[in-house]
């Protein structure tokens with residue numbers, strides 16, 4: 250079977266859409282875990298109603314958005330490699346696959362956390378969950394840089410400046426959340 254000439258562009262379009270859906274799901278899932286954990290501060294009667302609601306939202310998000318996003322990304326990636334198999338021999342692609350592997354571990358670890366939360370066995374704090382939520386951001390930045398720059402991965406001062414700004418932004422978000430929680434605890 251021969252694929253039409255525009256097949257590569259279609260695979261790439263759907264691959265990028267898959268990436269957007271997958272990451273939207275991953276980011277929101279861990280945010281729901283934070284709300285789920287912090288619901289323990291509510292009164293007894295409210296707490297269990299919130300636990301149930303968050304459990305339902307997490308399950309639906311993971312199964313209807315996050316995992317289908319992952320499947321779309323990976324199946325379209327296979328399509329891209331079938332049309333252009335030479336990519337697999339390039340260093341940037343091999344490095345990218347290592348980071349995609351890390352992302353897959355993160356994805357399935359989120360399922361483990363979701364099960365632990367639903368069985369009231371999760372010992373993570375909201376702050377730890379917030380820190381975990383930064384990991385996919387870092388993986389996203391690295392993978393997108395790899396596909397854009399390929400084997401010419403930039404190492405100039407400007408690159409390190411941009412990377413430092415991204416890291417500063419991530420740490421500021423963590424710091425702001427911590428300060429806000431301390432203020433809430435005091436009041």
Ligand code: HEM
Pocket residue numbers: 261264265268322323326327329330336346349352388389392393396397
């Ligand atoms: C098994 C995993 C994956 C494989 C084999 C794969 C493979 C590819 C290939 C072959 C391209 C086309 C490159 C080009 O035409 O220049 C591509 C594009 C792209 N990939 Fe992936 N990919 C995978 C996972 C991911 C993941 C997890 C992300 C996001 C974190 C991602 C983000 C992108 C983006 C943004 C593009 C578009 C780049 C551009 O057009 O300049 N990919 N991918």
